[in-house]
Amino acid sequence: MAVSTNVSFLLSSVLAITTLAASQTFKGQLAETKGMTILGGGIASMFFMFVLTAIGNLEGIMMGKGFELQLIPEVAFSLVLSLVVAGSIHRVSITCCVIFSLVILYFMNSISQKTHGVSEAAPTKLEKKKRR
Template identity: 45%
Template structure:
């Protein structure tokens, strides 16, 4: 079950802070090996999701229920912020964070389209009468 907007904002902010703190605490371990740098980029992409969710919830609370998070500036700023935090661990973490975050963004967009986009129905065409060359009287 989904959280309402206000508690979701608080939860996303808390998870963002915890993820940032964990990345800083374990930065030496994450930067020590190749697998660690990939894991650091993955954790950075989780941070991107949490920050993007928090920004989207904050905008919904401030503006209106149907407000949408746009690619520029919200998504780009959240992506740069999470990549900067990942780069503080290791430079390769920032690159893998970018890759994982773009994959996350693709699936977030798919889920959003399936949940909020209206269904498009094709108009039904009237049957077309075909005539042969003769006219009937």
């Protein structure tokens, strides 16, 4: 079930704030064991996904529907922000967050390609000139 861009922005913002609050509340428990440290990286990568979705929806609201997220300003900002959150949990969580965030980014891109399609022009055949 699809929601509008405004509702999606609101939901992803609330989920990002909730994920941030939960990771900071339980950072003592997340840093205790190896498994929980990996879970901390997973939580930080979910924060990455929610922040990236919120930024994309905000730009869609402000710039129009055809606006696309770029790698350098939006994705890099979201990744750095999630790495700061992961770093506040544990150093190993940073590495896990990078790996999980790249996997999430790959799947978000593939879903976007399937949903919105590629805006490439159809390849045209070049006719060969006949020699006379």
